[in-house]
Amino acid sequence: MNIATPVPSGSAAAHDIAGFVSDMQGGPNGPVPLVSEAQIVRRRSRDFFWYSPILNTQLHGKSADIIACPRDEADVIRIAASCAKRRIPLTVRAGATGNYGQAVPLEGGVLLDITGLNAIEWHRPGVVRVGAGAKMDEMDAVLRPTGWELRMHPSTKRMATIGGFVAGGSGGVGSVTYGGLREPGNIIAARIVTVEETPRVIELRAEAAQFVNRAYGTTGIITALEMPTAPAWTWIDLVVAFDRFEDAVQVGQEVALADGIVKKLLTPIAWPLPSYFKEIKEACPEGKNLLIAMVAEASLESFKMVLGSRGTITHEVLNDESPGKLPIYEFTWNHTTLQALKVDRTVTYLQCLYPADRLMESILQMRDMFPGEVIPHCEFIRFGGRLTCSALPLVIYSTPERLAEIIALHEANGVFIANPHVYTLEDGSRHKRVDADQLGFKHDVDPYGLLNPGKMRTFVPKA
Numbered sequence: 517m518n519i520a521t522p523v524p525s526g527s528a529a530a531h532d533i534a535g536f537v538s539d540m541q542g543g544p545n546g547p548v549p550l551v552s553e554a555q556i557v558r559r560r561s562r563d564f565f566w567y568s569p570i571l572n573t574q575l576h577g578k579s580a581d582i583i584a585c586p587r588d589e590a591d592v593i594r595i596a597a598s599c600a601k602r603r604i605p606l607t608v609r610a611g612a613t614g615n616y617g618q619a620v621p622l623e624g625g626v627l628l629d630i631t632g633l634n635a636i637e638w639h640r641p642g643v644v645r646v647g648a649g650a651k652m653d654e655m656d657a658v659l660r661p662t663g664w665e666l667r668m669h670p671s672t673k674r675m676a677t678i679g680g681f682v683a684g685g686s687g688g689v690g691s692v693t694y695g696g697l698r699e700p701g702n703i704i705a706a707r708i709v710t711v712e713e714t715p716r717v718i719e720l721r722a723e724a725a726q727f728v729n730r731a732y733g734t735t736g737i738i739t740a741l742e743m744p745t746a747p748a749w750t751w752i753d754l755v756v757a758f759d760r761f762e763d764a765v766q767v768g769q770e771v772a773l774a775d776g777i778v779k780k781l782l783t784p785i786a787w788p789l790p791s792y793f794k795e796i797k798e799a800c801p802e803g804k805n806l807l808i809a810m811v812a813e814a815s816l817e818s819f820k821m822v823l824g825s826r827g828t829i830t831h832e833v834l835n836d837e838s839p840g841k842l843p844i845y846e847f848t849w850n851h852t853t854l855q856a857l858k859v860d861r862t863v864t865y866l867q868c869l870y871p872a873d874r875l876m877e878s879i880l881q882m883r884d885m886f887p888g889e890v891i892p893h894c895e896f897i898r899f900g901g902r903l904t905c906s907a908l909p910l911v912i913y914s915t916p917e918r919l920a921e922i923i924a925l926h927e928a929n930g931v932f933i934a935n936p937h938v939y940t941l942e943d944g945s946r947h948k949r950v951d952a953d954q955l956g957f958k959h960d961v962d963p964y965g966l967l968n969p970g971k972m973r974t975f976v977p978k979a
Contacts, residue, residue, distance in 0.1 A: 607620070754807075777822070810845065
């Protein structure tokens with residue numbers, strides 16, 4: 517597993533930024549807003565790649581030359597046309613909450629901030645059409661009064677945009693019921709702009725929408741998405757403490773398999789990882805393992821029935837995402853890693869997928885293989901119609917070589933690793949999403965390889 521791919525060095529002098537700035541003047545809607553102040557450009561050229569000590573070294577100092585802030589799709593088309601004409605690299609940025617350097621421009625050029633494309637075009641029961649730059653929490657604020665909400669979201673929901681989630685994500689809170697974005701029906705449609713001298717606008721529907729799923733913005737500029745929604749329940753945030761980690765996993769699995777219990781989150785976490793959760797310290801007894809859960813209020817009694825006397829509920833509150841509040845999902849998924857990094861910047865993490873046919877055996881095998889070095893943190897999900905666990909275990913980091921060895925040992929024992937310590941699609945996870953040939957599609961929509969260059973390692977641009 518390659519965790520030390522050299523990062524290419526871009527040269528701002530090689531890009532015709534002055535020509536690009538000239539192209540952005542005038543126009544039917546006036547000049548496209550640009551940001552050229554070096555300090556701001558450098559800051560907004562970053563994401564959360566520093567979760568990885570490998571990427572933190574590799575991507576340090578990488579920056580765009582200028583930021584373009586389109587107000588609508590027409591602006592995006594102008595920007596794409598200019599970059600294609602002048603062969604300027606173009607990297608799309610939204611909330612920049614990713615962890616693998618997805619939004620970091622490796623070769624300089626233009627950083628395309630799409631957060632201005634945030635309008636909800638329409639919504640009806642079960643579906644919403646929205647600009648790619650819309651924040652996910654703001655989407656739910658509009659949808660929930662109508663009785664609907666997004667099916668799933670990352671733990672960074674209050675910062676993340678829907679376009680960034682699709683381009684860089686895989687699943688999250690809600691995936692215990694609906695699976696990940698790769699599952700049929702979880703992305704209904706995506707509207708994209710190509711990067712050519714005369715850009716095209718393409719509507720990708722159903723299976724074709726997988727061309728942009730977890731592609732890091734390399735396969736077209738997403739301007740709008742059509743996403744499925746789910747019934748908006750009143751959710752209860754729960755923390756349950758257990759003496760044994762395997763009991764937390766077992767109860768989580770039983771609740772996940774109980775079809776009559778409406779749930780959104782089931783997260784077993786082994787001690788001592790909960791010792792990092794300072795904001796909910798009172799819910800994390802010393803030495804105890806946790807199951808963090810979100811359960812519909814109507815299913816709370818049934819959840820407690822399944823739990824029985826195996827664990828103790830230490831936190832039970834109504835889910836609250838309002839400013840100043842701390843929803844329990846901000847201690848799950850990759851926020852678990854963030855909570856640890858707040859205390860100890862020397863730790864890091866992995867991203868795993870356990871085999872569904874030997875789930876408990878595999879989780880405990882990996883725990884016992886790396887005592888005190890890899891601390892288990894699981895997330896129950898549906899994957900290909902079967903219940904299993906994704907996992908983001910905390911790793912006590914020592915050297916790149918040891919990290920590579922830990923990854924290799926997981927894979928040798930049938931645990932799939934989506935390596936979060938590399939920045940390319942091919943090395944980080946499966947390159948093809950379902951039946952979508954992302955490499956072939958990129959040749960059609962980005963023939964010169966200008967979109968986020970360096971992130972799709974096997975792509976050879978048109979001469």
